[in-house]
Amino acid sequence: MSTPAINLWPRWLRILIVGAATATAIGSGWFAYRYFAKPVVLTVAAGSADGESLALISAISARLSASNSHVLLKVSDAGSSAKAAELLAAGKADLAVVRGDTRGLADARSVLLLTHGVVLIVTPAAVSADSLGDLHDTTIGVVGGAINAPTVEALKQVYQFDRAKVTFKNVAINDAAASLASGKVHALLAVVPLTEKYLAKVRQFFHQERAKGAGLKLIEIESAGAVANVAQYYESYEIPKGTLRGAPPVPSDDLTSLRLSYFLVANKSVNADAITDLAQSLVDAKRDLLSQFPILAQAAAPSTDADALIPIHPGAATYYNGNQQSFFDKYDDKLYYGSLLLGSLISILVAAWRFARSGRGPESMLEPLYEPGNEIRMAKSEAELDQIERRIDSILKAELARNAGGEGADGAEMAALGLASQRLQYLMSHCRTRLDHTLARPASN
Template sequence: MTGLAIAQWPQWLRSLIVGLVTVAVICVGWLAYRYFAKPVFLTVAAGSADGETLALISAISARLTASKSHVRLKISDSGSSAKAAELLAAGKADLAVVRGDTGGLADARSVLLLTHGVVLIVAPSAVNADGLGDLRDTTIGVIGGPINHPVVGALKQVYQFDRAKVRFQDVAIADGSAALSSGRVQALLAVAPLTEKYLSKIREFFQKPGVKRSSSKLIEIEFAGAVANVAQYYESYDIPKGTLRGAPPIPSDDLTSLRTSFFLVANKSVDADAITDLTQSLVDVRRDLLSQYPILAQAAAPSTDADALIPIHPGAATYYNGDQQSFLDKYDDKLYYASLLLGSLISIIVAAWRFARSGTGPQSMLEPLYEMGNEIKNARSESELEDIEKRIDGILKSEITRNARADAESAEMAALGLAAHRLQYLMSHRRTRIRSAPTAED
């Protein structure tokens, strides 16, 4: 298609075509931006009997959204750590908040150690026993029920509870005080972080009306080291003096017990780059939420050892080891292709602009001059030749003026001169034939 043919297109048609091309370019750019810049959403399963885990994860999710983090969280209320682990294993969740003694974590990889849960065995001060091995003919209420069955199972591997007639009975959190006051249980076993929020709940079991003995004591797990050897998801831990109460201090001295860890884990199939970005965002969010959720003071990097209870996710290890790639190293390929795409888009826009303005601005009239040769050959009278000659003069005059202003190249001016000489020759030849035509008829 020649430039002259395009120049003859109506202006509205050229504008319409350019508009469609522009819209297409904008749509392609927008889709590319959405593809590379849109946030990544990961589903996290979380839940606990007291609802605190769900509240914490919800606050973290809201903070990630407010800070426009690249990785966002969608929360699934699992109700318990065990259910969260099931959802993770089934592929229905990308992340989960789990306790270290929860089963079914073969595909789990740790991202963040959230806190530690300490095994607290609390009894009225009148109970004549300081250690778990001293208890006789006693029923221990297990707060939380199934979630703490692994603790009971680990203790039974070391302690001879059957001989001592020590029994365990599940007790709901809301029924702890009633179970003590009724004599249904003589002690309570709970696993909780050592924060004021959780310790105050444990104190309430002995402070509510109806409880016969308001003072309490902590029972020591004197063989905690042996329990940790047979159940590696626990470790021996010394509860600091005065943890449960400061004056008089309870316990009166450091007291041996067990603890396990709470982790935010990810399925091992989750993209490593997404987990790296998430880990960095979580560390930043931890600082922002620390005053509102003091439990985050215990948050830390999980173990990177090969024999860790839950192996660390490669993406999280990249962040903790400081092996994150720089922006250019990470996106060099994308930047290269983006530059190629940008160059192509600019070329398309320039071409579209020229196309839209074709025929509207100054252009060389060599082709129209050559077309006039056919008009001269077909002229039948001198008046027609005079009209053509006037048009030629007008074209040459305007073209010489335009090229003079634009400092045109000599080659184009020479072409104009040749075209003019050629048309002058054709004009003279045609006049001669027209003038001789009547004589020939005579």
């Protein structure tokens, strides 16, 4: 019976090949696991004049890292909402914190509504005007400068400031109080969330220089509805009574103004599954950071309406609409094909094991017992028969030893082995008889 060429390979070479193949399979599986299980890192651009936006996003990023979230944030200081939007549009950031009136958001999709900013126009109480339309010969300091330019432009579309001789002048946050006290400006316009931290900053504008101890009041934007119609990123909003001060209350009654939203947005090309996981992680982080950042109390799901100012990201919509898939629904196909692959790998490993064991000898010892039959028939001397008999004895002893160790043949094979040995014993006796007759014939002559 011919021996396969593969059985002629050294055993160490077969073991080396199988070992290398097994290591390659395990390594490939490990790298595949690491690829699919490793966290997704998204770059988020944030920035504001007071630095609060960057501090908030940095805290959220740290919280996601601490909670081993599948989506992690890499924070980039953009300096302003406008710059953050530019980085997002240029593909240099995956996410950005932006104001609703920021330009260049065509590719942006909302993930989380972070908070609302309210337009506050604050003047000393001595100013006689109560509404924006009543102001005349007034310079309004725009706190924050260029970031509030869209607000000023929206107001100019409704109010005739040129006729009323109302002008606007950009002032830095740190210079706002001094500008008001020196008379360089007569009122201050700021866009801030209605939280105690920001309202305290507004009050500070009236506690320095000559304005120290002076009363303050809020100017109503009575045509807020008209402004919201021409600039849809704003909405009319009623500032509650006593928001700025409780006793005496400022304002003394609910006051009409404008409000706009701050969003965490993602580029529309960002993977939907990653944004779904991020939205869930952000909601969880909100609960943990609320005491440190009370502004997060205003955080909520963005609008899912088709005509929303910033359309919602499909991944975020999946989470907020409760359409998240379960683990098995999400990975059903992967699990199915993975089970097929696992079965194939097991078959390959079994074949590899047999390949590595090839050459160690047949699983059954019947095959080696077939060959001595022809050798016995062709034997020319008693010495040859003795040599063949010793080889047969070795084969039988080896098989019996394997059987005693639990690795030998089953009952049927052992019965066949017994028949084969009897057959060889018969041939051996017959051959010895033949040889005896052959050797005795010349002596009789």
